[in-house]
Amino acid sequence: MSLGTRIYAELRGDRTIWTIIAVLSIFSILVVYSSTGTLAYREMSGNTEALLMKHFMIVAGGLFLTYLAHLLHYMRYSKIAPYLLMLSVPLLIYTIAFGADINDARRWITVPFVSITFQTSDFAKLALILFVARAISSKQDYIKDFNSAFLPIIVPVLGICGLIAPADLSSAILLFFTCVSMMFVGRVALQYIGLLLLLGIVVFAMLVLLGEFFPEVIRSETWVSRVRDFVDQPDGGYQVQQAKIAMANGEWLGLGPGNSIQRNYLPSPYSDFIYAIIVEEYGIFTGMLIILLYVLLFFRATRLVTKSPKAFGAMLAIGLSISMVLQAFINIAVSVHLVPVTGVTLPMISMGGTSILFTCLSFGMILSVSKYIESVS
Known part of the structure; x- marks a missing residue:
């Protein structure tokens, strides 16, 4: 049995949610590495690998935190x-x-x-x-x-x-x-x-x-x-205009990993406007996939509401999932000029230690509810 298979076998709770976490984490590492070039040259003498390693360690630590949080019975959080x-x-x-x-x-x-x-x-x-x-x-x-x-x-x-x-x-x-x-x-x-x-x-x-x-x-x-x-400004300010250009550059299939052009012009391409970089490098189809992952997370959490034997588990799952999904949609809406610029990050993808760690902790709590429902059924 391979290491990956053994790790997968150890995971409890909704496997679909685990898969969503894994996919978002992979995109986070790839796109943050691609979009931090300007930041690396400005603050770390061009050492992009140092930023990549730092972000990778944060994501890895967050995933470990998710694993630990899902092991605890969710009533302890109450x-x-x-x-x-x-x-x-x-x-x-x-x-x-x-x-x-x-x-x-x-x-x-x-x-x-x-x-x-x-x-x-x-x-x-x-x-x-x-x-x-x-x-x-x-x-x-x-x-x-x-x-x-x-x-x-x-x-x-x-x-x-x-x-x-x-x-x-x-x-x-x-x-x-x-x-x-x-x-x-x-x-x-x-x-x-x-x-x-x-x-x-x-x-x-x-x-x-x-x-x-x-x-x-x-x-x-x-x-x-x-x-x-x-x-x-019907077309948006400078930030939104650069985000729109990035997404237009990507078209359906994207420019390819690491080939973003607008990352050099967008303020905070690794956090507030990271969705625009995803679409530019991986295309509109991938951008739609990211949206579908958040929608799927919400629907998997609503299933827990109907199945949880305790009201706290139901409220915990729906509250945490609404928080993450609402934040994701607002972040994406900013890039396409549906709402004013907000400064909120894209959960589990944008660079940011505190944001990723607490998002991972939230995922772990949702999975704790799912794990308990599994054990009861």
């Missing part, structure tokens, strides 16, 4: 959810006050002694989804009650999203709508969900107003300018 949520609050506050300023945004903190940057919003996002899944599942007997069920859920949702928004509005909005979707699936009364949407709009308006007085903390001017550019 037990630690409140503690993770409590930890995320001081982390987010610290990031706002003392975070590293990268690309005019304070989204990262530097880990002492090792000088590694850590994006706290990724940790908070996972913590909030775990908490909301736990809260909804534990309150199913009185889920329609305002005081006992709805209030204990919306306060953390508005609080965490409000703390993420000053430096990363896009992630805050995606997380907010993920929680709203979970509440809809969890049978929360529609009038309460409508109230939450209204409160979300109020919080957003308050942040925009506060941004006028604290521009160094709240990036409201950036939000407004991106929306204005989206409305005033």
